[in-house]
Amino acid sequence: MATTLLVTGASRGIGYETVRRFLQDSSPEKGTVDKIVLVARDSQDYTDALVELEAANPRGVELAPYRADVGDRGALLELVDQLAEEQGNIDFLVNNAGYTNPVPLQQVDFSDFERTMSVNLYAPFTLVQELLHRGNQFDLIVNIASTAGITGRSGWLTYSASKAALINMSEVMREELAIYGTRVVCLSPGRTATALRRVLAPTEDPSTIMQPGDVAAVIEMLASPVGKYVDSANLVVRQ
Amino acid sequence: MYSLLLLNGGIGARAGAGQPKQLVKVNGLPILVYSLVAADAVDEITQIILNYPDGWRQQIEAIVADYAIRTPVVYVRAGASRHESVRAMLDVATEDDVVIHETARPLVTSADFSSLVASEHRNVSLMLEIPFTVAPVDPESQRVTGYLERSTLRNVQLPQKFSTADLRDAHAFAERENRLFTEDATLVAVAGHDVRFVPGSDRNIKVTTPTDIRLATYLLTGGDEA
Numbered sequence: 001m002a003t004t005l006l007v008t009g010a011s012r013g014i015g016y017e018t019v020r021r022f023l024q025d026s027s028p029e030k031g032t033v034d035k036i037v038l039v040a041r042d043s044q045d046y047t048d049a050l051v052e053l054e055a056a057n058p059r060g061v062e063l064a065p066y067r068a069d070v071g072d073r074g075a076l077l078e079l080v081d082q083l084a085e086e087q088g089n090i091d092f093l094v095n096n097a098g099y100t101n102p103v104p105l106q107q108v109d110f111s112d113f114e115r116t117m118s119v120n121l122y123a124p125f126t127l128v129q130e131l132l133h134r135g136n137q138f139d140l141i142v143n144i145a146s147t148a149g150i151t152g153r154s155g156w157l158t159y160s161a162s163k164a165a166l167i168n169m170s171e172v173m174r175e176e177l178a179i180y181g182t183r184v185v186c187l188s189p190g191r192t193a194t195a196l197r198r199v200l201a202p203t204e205d206p207s208t209i210m211q212p213g214d215v216a217a218v219i220e221m222l223a224s225p226v227g228k229y230v231d232s233a234n235l236v237v238r239q
Numbered sequence: 240m241y242s243l244l245l246l247n248g249g250i251g252a253r254a255g256a257g258q259p260k261q262l263v264k265v266n267g268l269p270i271l272v273y274s275l276v277a278a279d280a281v282d283e284i285t286q287i288i289l290n291y292p293d294g295w296r297q298q299i300e301a302i303v304a305d306y307a308i309r310t311p312v313v314y315v316r317a318g319a320s321r322h323e324s325v326r327a328m329l330d331v332a333t334e335d336d337v338v339i340h341e342t343a344r345p346l347v348t349s350a351d352f353s354s355l356v357a358s359e360h361r362n363v364s365l366m367l368e369i370p371f372t373v374a375p376v377d378p379e380s381q382r383v384t385g386y387l388e389r390s391t392l393r394n395v396q397l398p399q400k401f402s403t404a405d406l407r408d409a410h411a412f413a414e415r416e417n418r419l420f421t422e423d424a425t426l427v428a429v430a431g432h433d434v435r436f437v438p439g440s441d442r443n444i445k446v447t448t449p450t451d452i453r454l455a456t457y458l459l460t461g462g463d464e465a
Contacts (some may be wrong), residue, residue, distance in 0.1 A: 133305065175267070
C-alpha cells in the first residue's frame with residue numbers, strides 16, 4: 001500500500017533535509033514513502049527548495065507541496081480540508097515547523113508569545129486532531145521539540161516554554177494513540193545549523209554544530225522497520 | 240458479515256465517579272473507546288449497534304464522532320437487564336451473524352474479534368478455565384448441596400458470536416418460557432443450538448470496580464511487559 005509522509009516546515013533546515021532523505025534509495029531496511037506532502041509558508045526559499053528536491057528525486061516520489069502558515073489556525077484548518085480531499089491517508093507525520101523570537105521576559109510581546117505557541121504547539125495538535133477526526137490512521141508521528149524544552153534557557157522564555165509543552169503533549173499523544181498502534185516520538189535536537197538556530201545564536205559558526213541532515217537521518221531511522229524498537233518519550237539528538 | 244452488539248448500558252456506581260460505569264475512563268479515555276476502535280478495524284464487522292444508558296445518548300454519540308468510527312453505528316437504549324438489551328439490539332441487526340461484546344472489557348483486541356469471526360462454528364464464545372473451585376449451594380439455608388466438577392465448567396467471557404437466526408430463536412424461546420438469562424452462550428445452548436467455546440485470555444478482564452480500572456490501566460500501558 002502507498003505510504004505518505006507529511007512534513008511541516010519543509011522549505012529549509014530539518015524539514016527540507018527530511019524530505020531530501022526520503023527521496024533517496026528505497027532499500028527495504030530504510031523508511032520508504034511513495035508520496036511526500038510538503039507544507040511551508042510561501043517564500044522564495046520554498047520555491048527554490050521545491051526545484052532542488054524535484055531535481056534530487058531518483059525514485060520519482062510524488063511531491064505534493066502546499067503553501068500555508070501553520071501558525072494561522074484558520075489557514076491550517078483550510079489546509080487539513082484540502083489534504084483530506086486531495087491526499088488520502090497520512091502515514092508518517094513530521095511536525096517540524098518552528099518559530100522563535102528570543103527575548104527576555106520583560107520584552108516579551110504577548111502576541112509574539114501566542115505566535116510561538118501557535119506554530120510550535122497548537123499547529124502539531126491541530127494537525128493531529130483534525131486528521132484523526134477525518135479518520136486518518138497514523139503509523140508514526142514525530143514531533144520536533146528541542147533540548148531547550150528540557151531545560152529552560154535565559155532569554156528564550158517563549159521558545160523554551162513552547163517546546164516543553166510539545167514534549168509533554170507528545171507523551172500524552174503517545175499514550176492516547178496507542179489504541180491505534182500509532183507510534184509517537186518526540187525528538188529534541190540540540191544545537192542544529194538551521195535558520196532558527198541563527199536567530200537563537202547569531203554569533204555561532206554553523207559549521208561547528210550538528211547539521212539538519214543528521215536529524216533527518218534519525219527521523220528516517222524512526223520510520224524504518226527498526227524504528228519500532230526505539231521506545232523513548234523524548235529522544236535527544238545532539239552532537 | 241457481522242453486526243456487533245456492543246453492550247454499553249448498565250448503570251452502576253461500582254466503578255465510582257458517580258457516572259454510569261461505562262462512561263468511566265480507563266487511562267484517561269472513555270472505556271467504550273477501546274472496544275469501538277478495536278471493532279472498527281475489523282472488516283467483517285459492518286454494523287455496530289451500541290446501546291446507551293438513558294440520558295447519555297448525546298455523550299455517547301459525541302464520542303463515536305470524535306473518534307471518527309467508520310463503521311455505521313445504530314443507537315439503542317439500554318434495557319432493564321442485559322437479556323433485554325440484547326433482544327432490543329437484535330431487532331435492528333441487519334447482518335446474518337452477530338458478535339456480542341461489552342464496553343466493560345476494554346482489553347479486547349481486533350485480533351480477538353477476527354479470530355472469533357474466523358471460527359468455523361456458527362455460535363462461539365470465548366471462555367476461560369476456572370482456576371478456583373465453585374460449590375453449588377442453597378443460599379437460603381446456607382447449605383452446600385453437592386459438588387461441581389471444575390474441569391467441566393468455564394468462565395464465560397465476551398466477545399461471542401452467533402448466527403443472528405439462532406440468537407433470535409433463542410430469545411423467542413426464553414420469552415415463551417418466561418426465563419431471563421444473564422448471558423447468551425448458555426441461552427442459545429439451552430434453546431437447543433450448537434454452541435462452542437474457544438479459550439479466552441485472562442487479560443480480557445471485565446472492569447467493574449476501581450481496582451479493575453487500575454488493573455486494566457496497568458495492562459493497557461504495558462505494565463505487565465516490563
